[in-house]
Amino acid sequence: xxxxxxxxxxxxxxxxxxxxxxxxxxxxxxxxxxxxxxxxxxxxxxxxxxxxxxxxxxxxxxxxxxxxxxxxxxxxxxxxxxxxxxxxxxxxxxxxxxxxxxxxxxxxxxxxxxxxxxxxxxxxxxxxxxxxxxxxxxxxxxxxxxxxxxxxxxxxxxxxxxxxxxxxxxxxxxxxxxxxxxxxxxxxxxxxxxxxxxxxxxxxxxxxxxxxxxxxxxxxxxxxxxxxxxxxxxxxxxxxxxxxxxxxxxxxxxxxxxxxxxxxxxxxxxxxxxxxxxxx
Numbered sequence: 001x002x003x004x005x006x007x008x009x010x011x012x013x014x015x016x017x018x019x020x021x022x023x024x025x026x027x028x029x030x031x032x033x034x035x036x037x038x039x040x041x042x043x044x045x046x047x048x049x050x051x052x053x054x055x056x057x058x059x060x061x062x063x064x065x066x067x068x069x070x071x072x073x074x075x076x077x078x079x080x081x082x083x084x085x086x087x088x089x090x091x092x093x094x095x096x097x098x099x100x101x102x103x104x105x106x107x108x109x110x111x112x113x114x115x116x117x118x119x120x121x122x123x124x125x126x127x128x129x130x131x132x133x134x135x136x137x138x139x140x141x142x143x144x145x146x147x148x149x150x151x152x153x154x155x156x157x158x159x160x161x162x163x164x165x166x167x168x169x170x171x172x173x174x175x176x177x178x179x180x181x182x183x184x185x186x187x188x189x190x191x192x193x194x195x196x197x198x199x200x201x202x203x204x205x206x207x208x209x210x211x212x213x214x215x216x217x218x219x220x221x222x223x224x225x226x227x228x229x230x231x232x233x234x235x236x237x238x239x240x241x242x243x244x245x246x247x248x249x250x251x252x253x254x255x256x257x258x259x260x261x262x263x264x265x266x267x268x269x270x271x272x273x274x275x276x277x278x279x280x
Contacts, residue, residue: 037063037072044076048083057083057092074100078109081116085123094120111145111152118142122161125168132172139165163202170200170209177212186216197232197270207233207242213267214246223255228267230257235274 032040044059060080064073077100084093097116104110118141124134142165145158177192189212196209210233217226230250233243234257247257259271 032059032062033066037067037070037076040066041072041076041079044079044083048086053083053086054089056080057087057089057096061096074104074107077103078113078116081113085116085119088123090120090124111149111154114141114145114149115154115158118145118158118161122165125165132169135165135168135172139169166200167203167205170196170203170205173200174205174209174212177209181212181216184219186220190216194266198266207237207240210237211242211246211249214249218249218253223253224259224263225265225267226250227255227257228259228265228271230255231259232267232271232274233257 035043040059040063044056044063047053047056047059057080060076060083063070063076064080067073077096081093081096081100084090084096094117097113097120100107100113101110101117118138121134121138121141125132125138126134139162142158142162145152146155146162149155173192173195177189177196180186180189180192193209193212193216196203196205197213200206210229213229214226214233217223217229227250230243230246233240233246237243243257250257259268
């Protein structure tokens with residue numbers, strides 16, 4: 001066979017390979033309308049696996065659009081919510097999860113859908129410097145998971161995130177309170193620390209809040225209140241560095257970390273609850 005014939009043969013072979021590849025590509029890229037719901041769902045799963053959650057979310061929604069009354073559509077709604085959440089498209093994730101809850105409130109995946117609603121807010125909680133609107137929304141949605149689906153596998157995670165969100169809110173109050181305290185706005189500072197002691201008493205910020213109350217009350221010359229704050233701090237957090245500092249602050253003024261527990265002030269009421277064991 002001559003050189004020209006060999007070259008022509010290789011060209012025909014290459015052309016055939018390219019033709020087959022083009023056919024395979026065309027088959028692979030068939031419009032979604034020509035695919036079964038299972039095939040579209042599988043495509044979305046592959047997109048998730050290859051770290052393309054935004055594409056996966058859109059593909060899952062196509063299952064719902066093309067086959068709205070199928071079981072695949074039902075599964076695709078909650079999966080689109082998950083994919084949007086992974087893509088950090090939180091409004092879209094929340095809308096899809098809520099749509100699932102509206103259509104299938106008693107379904108086995110309803111707890112997960114509600115959990116995704118909560119995550120759409122929780123995952124947007126930023127530092128305590130920012131507005132805390134998402135934190136409040138997350139708390140409300142997490143509470144629904146805890147109360148409506150207590151036996152679901154998402155309840156424990158929701159409880160943990162709920163506690164962390166509460167701690168976050170307490171941290172915001174502490175930040176503002178410290179700001180006021182540093183600038184001599186003692187009454188405003190006391191109001192912030194009071195919120196922590198009364199509303200967020202189970203958080204990690206409570207010992208410091210009580211110590212800051214000692215500081216603020218002493219600055220105002222309100223020694224009874226300062227001693228009451230010290231007494232509560234000593235009763236509940238005696239091993240903390242905040243109690244040691246508070247004790248030093250009081251004794252440096254010739255005072256003790258104790259209270260008579262009398263009066264109708266808010267701190268005296270807290271002290272009496274502490275002695276009765278209603279709040280520890």
